[in-house]
Amino acid sequence: MNTIVTDDGFRDDDWTLGFRNWENAEQVDGDLPEGPALDVPNSIAGEDLVDFFASAPMIRVPFPSHVDGRGFTLARRLRLLGYRGRLRARGHVLPDQYLMARRCGFDEVEIDRDLALRQPEELWRPCDSWRTRNYQARLRASGSA
């Protein structure tokens, strides 16, 4: 079983409603039954998912390799377009990238057993102030003028 990483550390996957591939969801023509999470390719444009925001309580974005950063931009784009559901990064994400994932809008990261064994839980724990202690948050804060 894969490991889910959140700000509280490692845990087992609590998601029980299953996953649906984007390719299949597309054919349902908008009337997607509520419940299953959506598995999307990291090459998809965020706009193409807007119609599914209401029916997909979770969107899962793959990281085929830790050097493929498309998922970071996709997550941020989905948040900017208004997606409020659960966002999960899945695949080869390293502890050093966990905060990048969080800051781009992911809620959690799903890694396999091997990675979880090699990169143990204590490496993933973020500091408490990660939301504000970065240049981007400072630059996007409200201004005086």
Add this chain to the structure above:
Amino acid sequence: MYRYNDFDRSYVRDRVEQFRKQVERRIDGTLSEEEFKPFRLMNGLYLQLHAYMLRVAIPYGTLDSRQMRQLAYIADRWDKGYGHFTTRQNIQFNWPKLRDVPDILEALADVEMHAIQTSGNCVRNVTSDHFAGASADEINDPRPVAELIRQWSTDHPEFAFLPRKFKIAVTGSPVDRAVTRAHDIGLRMVRDDDGNDGFEVIVGGGLGRTPVIGTVIRDFLPEADLLPYLEAILQVYNAIGRRDNKYKARIKITVRETGVEAFRTLVEDRFPVLRRVFEGGDRDFARQIRAAFAEPEYADAPTSPFDAAMDNDPAFRAFARTNLHPHKNPDYGIVTISLKAHGATPGDATSDQMRLIADLAEAFGHDEIRISHEQNIVLPHVHKKDIPAIRAALSEAGLGTANIGLASDIIACPGMDYCALATARSIPIAQQIANRLKDIEAEVGSLKIKISGCINACGHHHVGHIGILGLDRAGTENYQVTLGGDATESARLGDRAGPGFSADELIPAIERLARRYIEVREDEGESFIETYLRAGKEPFRTALYGEAPRPAAASRS
């Protein structure tokens, strides 16, 4: 000059500690080399031919005497007593040990410096005009903009794993000394009819194996919109840039394959939502940063020692002609210190030389130093009365060469003497050309020779008046010559001259080019590049290969 605030200070310290732990994990094996690689690259650490190489950022090329002395200290304590200044306003140390690197980074943090994002597939150290804030020809100092971009791009969570590296340059002068048209994004400050500052935004320029002159995608971007617009460009690139082929992964290929218009549309589509995300904090920081770059308090004193030296000392006159650039304050000058003594390694400085330059900057230069992309060091604010003393001190230390902008002021990459990617040597070629042309370079005047030791073009050969590209042909170094390149606001890629030369044949061939130029120019006022653009390739081609249809001199092994 910008000074770190508490946030900058603690951020850089945290990064040092984070990297220290990553190094420990690499050494104990919990991180594989493949996994460690992006993290060491994000902290400027390369694996080179013989050893690790640490590339330290000198943001927009600006530093003070304390920082320069610290670089000298690092060179002495952890390296071999010298450093190499690069075409992107960085300094490279060629011999650090992996275990020492966290300590080196800590020593840098002590003087508000770092090696963050000097390599890897992220937004790299932002470069700028080395005469920024001093030159008589600029609209406004571009360094506050560069500092804002440095902060915005530092550890940007979306853009740390781009398809490929990403380089941004900014200039505040219509005279482009920052090669903005050969960057992934180039920003040229412009002022609209109402006096508002903004930028011409150039995208998709680059050198490397597919050289491209960048395209303007926005004629006028208001200064306040800069960060969201940059973010929109980076988002598009990160989403659609190619990842299947590293040689097609730069944004220049994305723009070309997508089409400029379609690319612009994608950027403009994303821009409004990003614009709303920036709620004014960036403008507050921009104002604070600009205030930190206030002009120095200029001295009001007679320039008589300078005037006397100009009248009486021909060697000083020669130095002033090449190494002195007009300052916006007429009593001041911008002094360029050549790291290109004939026969020296372009861009190398010893720790003693660094300390001397630091002393001079402190005594005579309002404590400011610049590194130029042409691999020289600049004292941007020097009262003219002090220039004779500066020149005397420099000459004594072997730094007084009066050759800025001349044939021996050569840009050269490290080449096969250091670099794992190189296919040929660059440094010895630069040294030999400099020595060969020493006696005629004053007569030749402005001539930019740029040498790369492989097609990645770190030596900017595509935009050299004479460009030299070293390749490997069946185990033998072979040098291709390009002619008529231009790195300035009239940027132009050089034209391939013809078949390549062996290292031995190349040096006299370059001399023939210089001599042919003297024959062909209309008068002394027509520079090499102007002559080339007027007279065309033919007279230079025949200088290289002779009149015969098949070149007799060139070997094509």
